[in-house]
Amino acid sequence: GAVVSQHPSWVICKSGTSVKIECRSLDFQATTMFWYRQFPKQSLMLMATSNEGSKATYEQGVEKDKFLINHASLTLSTLTVTSAHPEDSSFYICSAIITGISGGFDTQYFGPGTRLTVL
């Protein structure tokens, strides 16, 4: 099946620094990727939709200047958490969709996630 990878799998940084997380579709091209955030014992919360070659669409309440998203190619999207603070500590998960398989549904494949801890 389709594979989505994330790097790094975990990162610890100091408050005020910036952290970049990469999301790659390994064996397919993804025109659309999604970024989610998940706090402990909670479900995934969509942060933004990333489209290749255009600006990301952010969900309400998500600061676009703090969470910079770049979808530079059909296989790579990056999320940069700028000036990270302890409250940004969370599990960040990306996903990519393949359209047109599984009976016509778009199928969403998730990366393994990145655990961010801001000290």
Add this chain to the structure above:
Amino acid sequence: KNQVEQSPQSLIILEGKNCTLQCNYTVSPFSNLRWYKQDTGRGPVSLTIMTFSENTKSNGRYTATLDADTKQSSLHITASQLSDSASYICVVRDSNYQLIWGAGTKLIIKP
């Protein structure tokens, strides 16, 4: 307001037993319903996708049902294994391609 509610919040069963997880939704208009399995510290993995016209869909020991009239879905796990311990998340897509996520059911299988 579009919502997806899952029950129970958590469930503990013995290995080898069966269990059923519930999902009720108020999403309208409805496009499809998905069940995901999420292991701790990992991304979700799709188990099933069901449309309005499908009542039952199986994936190995996982069987999902859908009643579009009552807006209810269930995920039945037979002969549970220790590796089934995970969170199971119900997600409903509306016709505007928005995904509405349930909070998940945390399932623990004990030997």
